[in-house]
Amino acid sequence: MSRFSLNGTRALVTGANTGIGQAIAVDLAAAGAHVLAVGRSSMDDTLAQIAQAGGSADAIKADLSTVKAAQDMFAEAEAAHGPIETLVNNAGIIRRADSVEFSEEDWDAVMDINLKVVFFLSQAFAKARLAAGGGGSVINIASLLSFQGGIRVPSYTASKSGVAGLTQTLSNEWSAQGITVNAVAPGYVISNNTTDLRNDPDRNQAILDRIPMGRWADPADIAGAVTYLASPAARYVTGITLPVDGGWLGR
């Protein structure tokens, strides 16, 4: 099991209060990482789940809608808790509207959190890792819309396609120093992000009909792939966007 163990490492997870980020935080902690659970909402539920799993964690309060806030958060996190070996860029938002009506505000809000802050947080992480002699892993949360167009989500698709490209760029630049950079692309997951889709009976059925496994994912279904990519077992895996989608892309 030691090749899959994260004992003695620290992992920072953004958007860890709920949904996929919460499941990732719990899974990383169960694998032995000390988790820094970052977000703008209460982390009490996440910390309780981690304690129940026998893991350890600290909560860090931060709104990640601007680059400066994200950079300040990262500097304070390292100053308070020590070096961070794993960064999981999970926090993200979605805005739905017909592309012909789509607003600049909805474009910028999504691109800022889902792509711009992901880049600058990764940059802050890499600067710290390189100063420490290299090593570590960045895991970005991408989407099926890193591969497909989707409907009525132009800024979301642009941001998540950008995440897949950025994952390759950063891997090309940093992997020689032992920093792996990968992404996980979840399929359709039960979380706040998909409430509208699941509440629309026609869309819900159309989605279910296309998933070979025949069900929506639970956030915990996504977390194992992230923990694997953070572990020594994945040390030669870099630059990929790994779908975890119940078979959706194969259909």
Ligand code: NAP
């Ligand atoms: P979610 O429950 O809505 O979680 C989104 C997370 O991002 C929450 O923790 C949220 O915090 C945080 N966040 C948003 N804006 C933030 C900000 N300005 N500052 C700090 N935190 C912020 O949805 P989810 O499905 O778990 O989404 C997690 C990631 O998976 C996202 O990147 C999403 O695009 C991606 N994803 C989801 C699916 C899916 O089917 N659900 C599929 C593919 C990819 P609050 O709770 O405080 O808002």
